Amino acid sequence: MRPPGSPEERHPSLDSKIVAALDRVGDALAVLARRAAGSHDLSPTQMRVLVRLYYGPPPEAVAGELAREFDVADPTVSDALAALARKGLIERSPDPADRRRHVLRLTVAGQAAAHAVARWTAPAEVASSGLSRAEGEALLATLLDLIARMNAAGMLSVARTCTTCQHFERGSAPGARPVLHHCRYYGYTMGPSDLRVDCAEHTARSGLA
Ligand code: SF4
Incomplete structure (x- = not known):
């Protein structure tokens, strides 16, 4: 019998272990975000806004x-x-199409700050680079399927992944190698990566967001 409070008891099923592992990954990314943002006198949310505006739409600014x-x-x-x-990092101006809204734009200082923090996930990528190519591709496919399920269940408002896109044609032979998908928008064949x-x-x- 397992002792009370043992890790196995806390996560008694495969599903609960998967979610607990994702939660720990989320914790690590939250730490990275706080560190990167803090080193530029930003909050994590401020940093994420800057990076979104830096890379441009979508989403609308x-x-x-x-x-x-x-x-x-x-x-x-x-x-x-x-x-x-x-802080002088963004400017807001009325949206000509809807005066109730304000369109956001980075200032020159905002561009520089966004450029400095845009690669805040790089340390995590160093960790994932330890996976083999096949492991990485399998993990990406699994995560994108999970995101699609969470989006369909209303847990994620926005998902712009291939797995939620109407232009996506999944590779026809599950388990076949190589796995080749198709994007109808770009008209090209897609490998796993x-x-x-x-x-x-x-x-x-x-039916999806
Ligand atoms: S690459 Fe093609 S299938 Fe994937 S999200 Fe973009 S448009 Fe959709």
Whole structure:
């Protein structure tokens, strides 16, 4: 009999172990985000906003779309935007198409700050680079499938992955090698490492965000 409080008891099923492992990865990424943001006098949310604006749409450069992107409440993003504006890193101007909204733009100082923090995930990539190519491709495919399921279940508001895209044709023979998929938008064949996590041309399959 396992002793009370043992790790096996805390995570008694495969599913609970998978989720606990993902939670730990999330903890590590949160630490990285805090460190990178803190070294530039930013909060993690401020840093994420800067990086999103730096790489350009999607999402649209407006507060509501950013809140949806990060799955946070509107006031959380509004506070971050106010702080970034005070620091001279972003500018807000009325949207000509809808005067109730403000379009966000990085200032020159904001561009420099965003460039400095844009690669904040690099230390985690060093860790994942220890996987073999086959392990990495299998992990990417699994994570993209999981993201699609979480998006379908309403746990993630936004998912611009191939696995949620109406242009995606999954490789027809499960288990076949090599696994080749097809993107109807670009008209090209995709190997396992070509799958995208955040594609600007993504079009959600019906019923998905
Ligand atoms: S449009 Fe982008 S997200 Fe959609 S299948 Fe093609 S590469 Fe993937």
